[in-house]
Amino acid sequence: MFDRPTIIDEAFVRRVTAQDFPVARNHAAAFQVPAHKLVDLFDSQIMSRHLDLWARRSKGKTFYSIGSSGHEGTAAMAAATRATDMAFLHYRDGAFLIQRKKQAGGLTPLYDMALSFAASADDPISGGRHKVLGCAQTFVPPQTSTIASHLPKAVGAAHSIGMAHRLKLEGALLPNDGIILCSFGDASANHSTSQGAFNAACWAAYQHLPMPIIFLCEDNGIGISVRTPGGWIEASFAHRPALHYIGCDGADLNDAMRGCEEAVGYARARRRPVFLHMRTVRLMGHAGADVEASYSALADIEAAEAQDPLLHSARILVEQTGMSGDEIVARYQDMRARVDRVAQDALAKPRLETAAEVMVPVEPKFGAKTSPPLPNAAARDALFAKDARNLAKPVTLAKSINFALADLMLRYPNVSLFGEDVAKKGGVYGVTQGLQDKFGAARVFDTLLDEQTILGLAIGMGHNGFVSIPEIQFLAYLHNAEDQIRGEAATLSFFSNQQYRNPMVLRIAGLPYQKGFGGHFHNDNSLAVLTDIPGIIVACPSNAADAPGMLRESVRMAHEDGRVVVLVEPIALYHTTDLSAPDDGGWTAPYVAPDAAQIIGFGEPAVYGMGTELAIITYGNGYYLSRQAEVELRAEGVDLRIIDLRWLHPLNDKAIIAAVADCKNVLIVDESRRSGSLSEKLMTILTEAGRGDAASRITAEDCFIPLGPAAELVLPSKASIIDAAKAAVA
């Protein structure tokens, strides 16, 4: 009863030999796929099925046993699309990938899939790091589609096609008439991430922005053990604004091809989103470890198996090609033997053997592109024609970022800037003011209010040659979307073995001390959600002198190396002008043009002062407050230096140790919470370097930020820094 793979396998042979086929379960208008195409699709289906069967038989040798059985009708979508139609796939789309790679020619879909199942280091997409469905040559970025997290970036990629066309973007990878395919299961369709993606696509299409995307919902009626209510998907999606709904039967190759071709034709011609609802069945449970009988009645399991799409395909082959049941079974058995042979070769291939091997693609490939030359002076003069007065005097942090963004957008035609309120309003704090006027609505635009969409847009655009500079309005707003960085952007290089990149410089206004509006959500002081992610870079410019250089380095790394860079900008310092006394202008700096500016390299901390009695290690507002404290401390005889980390993740251990090497004492000033803040890492670094006894720290409390003046009670202040510094040197 429990060996469903064997039961399904034997039933196919028995029933097809006897020509005992299930009755056609759809009655759509007649649509007949040519005979040779049916055979071709059937080959992909049985190749995928035998791979699943092999995986189930080879426990311990193959991994991540989630299969494609019952979903083999997706091969029809591969047949209906072009190899340049980028596809973000559901984990049950083995047959799609096989069919697409077959059509491309010169590729080895069976062998590659076997290598992937076996976690071989030779697996051409992930190098043995995950059983993902992907192929660099046929525009299938690697996916596992665990929680529908790939839908926002698919929407982003679809949006990028129209943008690239409009901007005549050099280096765009997707053709102007391309479409995007994004597939997922019926259970995932309920996920807030996918709902956000549907909404964003409709929001764009509703206002006639190009959105050539097919959402392929593979509805097998169950998510692990939870049944999807009957009719739910159709009821939920058939009448959404600007979303064209099509239904088809994935178990029936004729109807699957009809639905797929209709969907592709609509999306390609009209540049509008399509929801293709493909009915499938799930065979062999959710995954290898899932005992379906523990939650499903045997009758239900058998009912699904009776609708095995391979049985329907065999029926159609007999009806339309003249093949006999015996011929079909012979083809099925030949494929079994072929898959088994290839599988043995794949199992003999080496797996990843060292941590160093595994970690190679944590970071993308360096220097894959070069930056364009600096624009000439005339172009720059024209760009800043209206800013001459501001350019001539020292500027705030906010203004320095604004000017730097303008310079960067002039230099890099593939840079695009977007977020909530960034365009017309110029950002909540005015940081992006005037940029839309300078660069137009195609490059600087307002998004809908959905952080997952913003980040997905950045990732998807990165798949088409753009370098995005998305903005998250407040650090606290990142959290509902952080998986787009953690699970998607950060992992792409890893799961694609450096073949795919999603370059971006994510700007986030954040950190505490923001007065006026106040409250926790506009004063979030936790960076931990970002600073444990392998491969990404987190930076924090604290002042107008540093911010332009750090932004330039960030965009350079994104463009040339494909890096994901997060710039956390301290809101409280955006418009701060003075340091020690009113009108001293101590927190402003002249904006230096890119050709004259000093380069601030990744990982370089700033060191203020030469003192050797005390080194304060800090960043952001902590640096500002420490600089304020410095005047009084020095007056009291404390000989100190202050180190602004600038680059918060990964921390540059060597540079930090070197910067404090000749200091007797070290004080860490961290505006983030005591638990989980950088201060913990810094203490560890110092301790491991033998400086633990000399180190102490002052941090925010393990608390949320209250409203009004009470906020200061839980944060480091100038006074508390002075006290801590004195204690440190006492």
Place this chain on the structure above:
Amino acid sequence: MRQTALVVCPGRGTYNTTELGYLKTHHATRGDLVERLDALRRSTGQIPISELDGTEKFSPATHMTGDNASLLIYACALADFAAIDRDRYDIVAVTGNSMGWYLALTAAGVLDFDGGARLVNNMGSLMHQHGAGGQIVWPIVDADWNVDSGKENLVSALLAEASINSSIQVHISIRLGGMVVFAADDAGLKWLSERLPKDDRFPMRLMHHAAFHSPLLDHILPMAQAANPLVDFRSGAISAIDGQGRVWSSQAFDVADIYGYTLGTQLNRTYDFTRSIQVAAAEFAPDRIILLGPGTTLGAPVAQALIASGWRGLSGKADFLARQISEPLILSMGIADQRTLVTG
């Protein structure tokens, strides 16, 4: 137990002095096949195949020109194919090099024996009459048959340089395992000969060969299509892997597509034999690779293609030769000892 086999069909230039009498020696019992080919040759006023094979002396001017060599090789190879002991070997896929693609089509059942013969004979004659330019072979591997990246880079650099030199035409004709076969016009051949470093016999000009698989043969396409009808093409019985590494599985393709490739892209674009071998080996995992005669020259390119893809851990020439002794990967029907393992 039957072993699985990939069959590789030879291309032009494989019937040389040592192959004279190949049909007579190995296929005396297959006179009916040869007679059908002779009838075709007589109908077109060409020298019969049996006469070419049976002559006392090998004459390059006769035996190596396209109009004669092509069908002569077809006869030998298809007769070899028929001689494979099918009780011992289950042929899971076929492929071929260059003209060998036509032979592979016949072995795969896409063309019948007579249709394949007409195609080969027509194309051999067309190339003989209308072919332009020539071919130069140059090795890109080291002594152990591993790709030498320096040589590979030189090939790329030469192609890039040639592409901006309007006075010459130079292309990659065939990727042949450890060798690159260039196709070029006369000026391009001279230019290549001057630039490619000399090493033993290389660079080697292939006599009686045109600039096959290159845009220099664009003019051949309409003639080829006019001379060879679509109706000769069928849906096949065995999977065939073409010169782009594409798998044509029986009944799973539109015959117009395979016709379009065979008498289109295949003629005027690079033939990637290396890839075809790599795809066939990876996707069909055969126990053995059988090289049809005449000749033995494809053995090294097949092994080199497998070494380049690390097939079954194959690391180099020495490793390959050692395995050939212990458990041969390649059985070449042009080598007597290996032939007996194939024919039983």
